[in-house]
Amino acid sequence: MLRLLHGTKIDFIRHWRTAVIVTVAFVALGFGSAAMNGWYKYAIEFTGGTLLQLRFQQAPDIARVRSTLERAGIPGAEIAQFGSATEYTVRAQEEAQVAAQADGASGVARKISAALEAEFGSGAFTIERTEAVGPRVGAELRRGAVIAVLFSFLVTLAYLAWRFEWRFGVAAVIATAHDIIATLAFMKLLDLEISLTAIAALLTVIGYSLNDTIIIFDRVRENLRRNRREPLYDTLNRSVNETLPRSILTHATTIAATMALLVLGGEVIRPFAWIMTFGIFTGTFSSIYVASPILLWVESRWPRQGDARVAAQSARA
Amino acid sequence: VCRVLFEVSQAPFPQAFVGMQTLKSRVLVIVALVAMSGWALFPRTEVVRVKRDGVFVLDTVKRVPLKRGLDLQGGMHLTLEVDQSKQAVADVSDALDRALKVVRTRIDEFGVAEPVVQKVGTDRIIVELPGISDQQRAEEVVQKAAFLRFQITDESQALEKAIPRIDGIIKAKGITVAAAPASTDTASAAACGLTALMQRADSAAAPAGDSAAPTASEGPFRRAILPGQMPGQYLVASRDYATIEALLQRPEVQEALPPGKDVRWGVDSILNGTDAYRALYVLDSRAIIDGTYLVNATPAQDPLEGAKVDFQFNNEGGRRFRSETGRHIGDNMAIVLDDKVMSAPTIQSAIGARGQITMGGRDLQAAQDLALVLRAGALPVPLKVADGRQISATLGEDSIDAGIRAAVVAVVAVVLIMVVYYRFSGLLAVGALALYVLFTLATLAGFDAVLTLPGLAGFVLSIGIAVDANVLIFERIREELDHGKAVRTAVEEGFKHAMSAIIDSNVSTILTAAVLYQYGSGPVKGFAVTLVAGIVASMVSSIFVTKTFFLVWLQRARGQQTLSI
Numbered sequence: 094m095l096r097l098l099h100g101t102k103i104d105f106i107r108h109w110r111t112a113v114i115v116t117v118a119f120v121a122l123g124f125g126s127a128a129m130n131g132w133y134k135y136a137i138e139f140t141g142g143t144l145l146q147l148r149f150q151q152a153p154d155i156a157r158v159r160s161t162l163e164r165a166g167i168p169g170a171e172i173a174q175f176g177s178a179t180e181y182t183v184r185a186q187e188e189a190q191v192a193a194q195a196d197g198a199s200g201v202a203r204k205i206s207a208a209l210e211a212e213f214g215s216g217a218f219t220i221e222r223t224e225a226v227g228p229r230v231g232a233e234l235r236r237g238a239v240i241a242v243l244f245s246f247l248v249t250l251a252y253l254a255w256r257f258e259w260r261f262g263v264a265a266v267i268a269t270a271h272d273i274i275a276t277l278a279f280m281k282l283l284d285l286e287i288s289l290t291a292i293a294a295l296l297t298v299i300g301y302s303l304n305d306t307i308i309i310f311d312r313v314r315e316n317l318r319r320n321r322r323e324p325l326y327d328t329l330n331r332s333v334n335e336t337l338p339r340s341i342l343t344h345a346t347t348i349a350a351t352m353a354l355l356v357l358g359g360e361v362i363r364p365f366a367w368i369m370t371f372g373i374f375t376g377t378f379s380s381i382y383v384a385s386p387i388l389l390w391v392e393s394r395w396p397r398q399g400d401a402r403v404a405a406q407s408a409r410a
Numbered sequence: 411v412c413r414v415l416f417e418v419s420q421a422p423f424p425q426a427f428v429g430m431q432t433l434k435s436r437v438l439v440i441v442a443l444v445a446m447s448g449w450a451l452f453p454r455t456e457v458v459r460v461k462r463d464g465v466f467v468l469d470t471v472k473r474v475p476l477k478r479g480l481d482l483q484g485g486m487h488l489t490l491e492v493d494q495s496k497q498a499v500a501d502v503s504d505a506l507d508r509a510l511k512v513v514r515t516r517i518d519e520f521g522v523a524e525p526v527v528q529k530v531g532t533d534r535i536i537v538e539l540p541g542i543s544d545q546q547r548a549e550e551v552v553q554k555a556a557f558l559r560f561q562i563t564d565e566s567q568a569l570e571k572a573i574p575r576i577d578g579i580i581k582a583k584g585i586t587v588a589a590a591p592a593s594t595d596t597a598s599a600a601a602c603g604l605t606a607l608m609q610r611a612d613s614a615a616a617p618a619g620d621s622a623a624p625t626a627s628e629g630p631f632r633r634a635i636l637p638g639q640m641p642g643q644y645l646v647a648s649r650d651y652a653t654i655e656a657l658l659q660r661p662e663v664q665e666a667l668p669p670g671k672d673v674r675w676g677v678d679s680i681l682n683g684t685d686a687y688r689a690l691y692v693l694d695s696r697a698i699i700d701g702t703y704l705v706n707a708t709p710a711q712d713p714l715e716g717a718k719v720d721f722q723f724n725n726e727g728g729r730r731f732r733s734e735t736g737r738h739i740g741d742n743m744a745i746v747l748d749d750k751v752m753s754a755p756t757i758q759s760a761i762g763a764r765g766q767i768t769m770g771g772r773d774l775q776a777a778q779d780l781a782l783v784l785r786a787g788a789l790p791v792p793l794k795v796a797d798g799r800q801i802s803a804t805l806g807e808d809s810i811d812a813g814i815r816a817a818v819v820a821v822v823a824v825v826l827i828m829v830v831y832y833r834f835s836g837l838l839a840v841g842a843l844a845l846y847v848l849f850t851l852a853t854l855a856g857f858d859a860v861l862t863l864p865g866l867a868g869f870v871l872s873i874g875i876a877v878d879a880n881v882l883i884f885e886r887i888r889e890e891l892d893h894g895k896a897v898r899t900a901v902e903e904g905f906k907h908a909m910s911a912i913i914d915s916n917v918s919t920i921l922t923a924a925v926l927y928q929y930g931s932g933p934v935k936g937f938a939v940t941l942v943a944g945i946v947a948s949m950v951s952s953i954f955v956t957k958t959f960f961l962v963w964l965q966r967a968r969g970q971q972t973l974s975i
Binding site: 094095096097146197198199202203219220221222223224225226227229230237238240241244245248249252253256289290292293296297299300301303304305307308311312314315335336338339342343345346347348349350351352353354356357358359361362365366369 | 481489491545546549553794795796797798799800801802804805808809812813815816817819820823824827828830831833863864866867868870871872873874875877878881882885888889907910911914915916917918919921922923924925926928929934937938941975
């Protein structure tokens with residue numbers, strides 16, 4: 094029987110201070126970079142604007158593309174290589190252009206492709222993808238995304254309060270909030286933009302992290318029932334240790350899947366894969382180092398009284 | 411299929427000893443599930459409506475009934491809103507319902523294999539056109555108001571009379587237009603090209619000069635607007651077009667335009683030698699007939715006139731058209747489409763129910779599109795594109811290829827990890843994983859869910875997560891074995907104790923996915939659906955299927971003392 098990290102007795106909770114320092118440092122790094130290099134980039138679907146993905150026959154001169162667009166009355170368009178040397182994205186996200194799209198979203202895209210065709214000749218490139226979003230749609234999506242994240246918090250809190258106990262719910266939600274903040278910091282460090290797919294990845298990270306937290310809490314719940322006299326500190330540690338082999342193995346399989354996506358999934362899906370890969374790390378980290386210490390803290394602040402599970406004792410201990 | 415999957419996933423696990431009878435029924439359930447999934451995914455023949463050589467035909471194709479989203483198969487997505495920039499619309503939702511019917515008819519005739527045209531919320535229509543790459547043409551077909559009117563051109567020289575007054579207003583109010591200075595030389599250029607017409611203009615303008623101040627005759631209208639070839643038609647040099655159009659939009663100028671008349675631009679440029687002109691028409695506001703009487707319109711190619719659209723009115727329209735045209739023989743009748751004059755032929759004799767619109771040098775495809783929108787009827791409200799996306803088919807294919815490659819690698823990696831770590835039990839889990847993939851795809855097909863690129867990514871990810879339940883169970887079984895329990899008891903207990911963690915963690919993920927589905931759009935919705943399908947399928951496969959595998963094994967290896975786990 095091949096076993097990894099079996100029967101460990103690591104005192105995880107003791108290191109919560111180190112964990113706090115690591116987290117705070119990482120988040121500070123991310124948001125510090127945000128403060129230095131500007132705030133997050135939002136994707137077209139949130140700001141409104143136009144994106145064209147072009148595949149050129151030969152690698153084009155970027156300066157020429159840029160000056161062509163400027164002459165065509167699209168200043169400040171962002172031109173970036175997308176995967177291979179012949180593929181580029183052109184995005185026009187400036188307010189003036191977004192406003193111009195209020196009466197018809199695809200006008201700017203047409204202007205860009207006409208200008209480039211006049212400069213490089215027709216057939217020099219093909220348009221692989223265009224996205225043109227009017228300003229109103231973008232504003233609505235932004236609101237929708239925020240509501241989605243907040244609402245998923247509420248739903249989770251309610252479910253955990255029902256299945257476990259409100260203390261577990263609070264600890265799980267705080268751990269999840271930690272994951273969101275850490276993932277946002279990570280996104281800034283990699284300069285990933287906030288897009289719908291990124292939000293989907295973020296919500297999946299929330300799901301995964303909760304999953305992890307719940308599996309540890311499930312063990313805590315069971316150990317509390319089984320071993321009423323043990324201090325909560327020890328119960329938590331024991332539960333984390335007991336679930337450690339499972340955590341390691343599920344990590345291995347999940348990381349294998351996200352790595353496959355990261356390396357082979359293509360350019361469009363890469364941001365999603367990055368966020369997921371990081372999310373899996375932070376999700377596990379927070380289940381062990383955030384959720385458990387917070388549960389301990391909540392328990393000491395608001396000890397349960399007269400509960401059959403008699404965790405109050407352990408909290409005082 | 412879906413209902414059965416749910417029922418099975420919720421079925422409680424037999425707590426007591428599982429007898430031969432239960433085992434048999436378990437195996438039967440799995441066989442039935444596999445059969446149903448296989449049936450749900452079996453390539454089937456479907457009838458699709460396709461356009462071939464301009465004609466619609468019903469064609470049969472054989473394919474796996476898994477719907478791919480636009481981002482995977484290429485195509486176009488449009489979100490349409492009511493355009494209220496010119497006129498406020500009181501009941502947007504009702505107007506959109508009426509517009510929806512028109513848009514749907516147009517799209518149906520546009521020749522897209524499986525279009526989606528639906529209302530979202532109260533203020534939007536979404537249109538999805540798989541396989542369409544000509545965004546501009548599609549947008550035109552969808553957005554064209556197709557409001558057709560037939561109006562007699564003005565014969566009272568109403569504009570001539572109004573020009574001095576309009577120029578006076580422009581001068582008095584000090585309205586300047588940026589492009590104005592250029593118009594002087596244009597006017598002189600036009601004068602050379604159209605000398606004959608200018609002479610006629612002079613004679614026409616003379617009696618009109620009653621109230622005109624001498625200075626006003628040099629205003630922009632006098633300079634730029636030249637008489638045309640028929641009553642009510644004027645020519646404006648292309649270079650002056652923007653100036654005059656801007657002036658015509660001014661409320662002060664609009665007020666001064668002759669009452670009871672419409673001023674409309676012609677749709678095409680007219681070439682005279684090297685100079686290009688735009689025609690400006692003055693029409694009687696009363697339409698002799700409009701497009702509501704139209705029953706048919708067909709594109710045609712005429713050797714002399716080029717592409718054209720033949721149309722036909724219904725009986726009532728035909729009667730009306732005949733009597734009106736009979737009264738206006740010798741006059742010019744402007745065919746006005748969406749406030750642009752398509753052409754203004756002279757009425758030679760009374761016209762009955764049939765007529766034609768010449769496309770003025772545009773190609774047959776333009777005639778086809780016009781015929782199509784005329785047949786479908788006019789849009790009750792103007793629509794604008796709020797959001798337009800287009801993805802080429804090659805990019806979609808690349809995405810699928812990349813997704814499949816990633817999925818294969820993920821599966822191989824997961825299989826390796828499970829087999830190396832859990833040996834025989836790992837093999838059982840791998841068997842369950844195979845069924846998981848089958849079940850997930852079948853659920854997607856059964857729900858008619860659309861597989862998008864994020865959905866595909868979610869699916870790859872779920873392969874890694876799917877074995878989690880098995881890992882939980884196996885670790886439990888190991889613990890039970892550590893406690894010295896017999897193999898059969900350890901298996902039973904392992905499944906039993908792992909259950910609460912599996913249910914709780916999966917339900918919370920399903921809740922998150924449900925929120926995503928509710929608030930997400932398009933591709934993200936597809937992702938949420940794939941996620942939920944994956945979770946449900948993984949619960950069925952890891953709990954029910956794996957346990958059955960174990961039970962079968964225990965049955966065969968009766969008295970087995972060790973378990974390879």
